[in-house]
Amino acid sequence: MSILVDKNTKLLVQGITGRDGSFHTRQMLNYGTTVVAGVTPGKGGVEVEGVPVFNSVAEAVKKTHANTSIIFVPAQFAASAVYEAIDGGIKLIVCVSEGIPTIELVKITAYMKDKNCRLIGPNSPGLVSAGDAKVGILPGHIFKKGSVGVISRSGTLTYEIVDHITKVGLGQSTCIGIGGDPIIGTKFIDCLELFAHDKETAAVVVVGEIGGRDEQDTAVYVKKHFKKPVFGFIAGKTAPPDKRMGHAGAIISGTSGTAAEKIKVFKECGIKVGDTPAEVAQLVKSTVKD
Amino acid sequence: MKVHEYQAKEIFKKYGIPTPKEKVCKDVTEVIAASREIGTPCVIKAQVMVGGRGKAGGIKVAKNGDEAKQYAQQILGMEIKGIPVKKVLVSEAVAITHEAYLGIIIDRTEKKTVVMACKEGGVEIEEVARKNPEAIYKVYADPLLGLMDHHARAVGLFLYDDPKKAFGCASIAQKLYKIFTHLDASLVEINPLVIDQTGQLIALDAKINFDDNGLYRHADVAAMRDRESEDANELRARECDLSYVKLDGDIGCVVNGAGLAMATMDLVKHFGGEPANFLDIGGSSSPEKVKNALDILLKDKNVKVIFFNIFGGITRCDDVANGILQAKRELNIKQPIVARLTGTNEEKAMEILKTAGLVFATTMDEGAKKALELLK
Structure with a gap:
């Protein structure tokens, strides 16, 4: 599945x-x-x-x-x-x-x-169910069939993290790039709801970035409703305020939407956060046996 | 994209939102003439696109022509948060009897436009939203029907007890909504919306930010861009279809993809370094684009080491490699380059760069560490 x-x-x-x-x-x-x-x-x-x-x-x-x-x-x-x-x-x-x-x-x-x-999406790299179907522009060779779900607001950063997950010996169930725009059709929580019912998925990695409050809302949802282990990464710890960092949605408005704020809520809600992409894969490996 | 207060007010006027009598001036002579025309007392307001102008001494009330001249001399040429003031707005001094906040943004969570009102004017609305959210009255516009009249009236009635003022405010809210949706704004704000001695509602300040994604269909808005107020390098990057933001560090980062570019900056910092920039060369990067990226990056004299972090998907590593070679030939690059190129055509890239004198890394961790070592 x-x-x-x-x-x-x-x-x-x-x-x-x-x-x-x-x-x-x-x-x-x-x-x-x-x-x-x-x-x-x-x-x-x-x-x-x-x-x-x-x-x-x-x-x-x-x-x-x-x-x-x-x-x-x-x-x-x-x-x-x-x-x-x-x-x-x-x-x-x-x-x-x-x-x-x-x-x-x-x-x-x-x-x-x-x-x-x-x-x-929009502004999504698409999604891959490892070994079954690729609907998007993600490089197919980095995926390996397995039990880790990945949801991300980014493209190449997703590849980086998927690649690390594959290299520590784990595989992915489905990996979804939800898009880097301020308004997107399917958010982290929507994907988690689907992963909750997917028997193949044992754990989920949420890759967020600065801007908006989707990650914060997701963390609260995870704490309340999501039973599988969730791991996180947030990009943009060094991003200055009020500057659009490439993605239309990646902007710290005044003092809200910072990486620090998101990481704090993640941790408070029991989501283990990796400081680097490599660390995320290590965290997943310490919990998930493929 | 941001515009100046005076530009936002021109748009306000076009849409029938009342603004004070005012004139934009670029030198002292113009200020003297404007202060005569508008009359004194008048307000001299620095036109820079940052908050906190008042606190920085960029807004002064001149009681007479001499003061207008004196303040114009002071403000024109001063720097506010590092940005030189090139223009001032000379505005009639409004006798304020009441101040409020009125603004429209897109609520990313609700996926709708939201009109926000607050009984306090001159506030930092995000600050209020965090500390005292009940003080903000919100109305969501229907995405397909727009801001309905009774919703606009509800905003007015929240701010004012007097129905005449409330409905005047409702009309202003409707006009703001028109500006927002017609022109693809991402924020329109009247802060403060005031009532003067005669009971008239006036937009004392005006702020409009535009959605960059909408600029292609509003040439008139795009033409309002103040190129002088922007970092020349960031401007050039945009023209080259690159996304660049200057930071204060010394490790220049060249990355494909915005998320990875941010993660690369963060990684440099994680290992104890300071990134010099955010730079996303995007997908399908041609050698030319890579060369332009390096050219822009090296305009920043703080850059001591360059770190390429490329995860090839659509971007082909060999294209990036050719770009590096071309740049090395044409730009006389003295700084050492650390290259981590992985994914599509990485073997070809390695072949191309074999004799180029680069430092190679296979992972981004290794790349960041090597870049840091080279600083020593």
């Missing part, structure tokens, strides 16, 4: 004919993901990497029964691609695009309410 994506995932790639879309379609196919369709309005009828391209999500879903979508379209068109996926009946939408105005996410969130559909 794993969460969100697995062997039953039938993937649709929105923006498949673009540079990133076509490149990562090949990478995902190589990983073993079932990619059933691509969509680029106006380019219906062609094939990319042997995958049929359609003009609309609705048509692609009707013909191929795609249940998951990944979005590679430029930021200006990404919100509209998300709406199309929602209306097309896609159950899991993974938005890789970076740079969507935040107010669009406010609207998307409202539009999705009461629709049986989940958004991951």
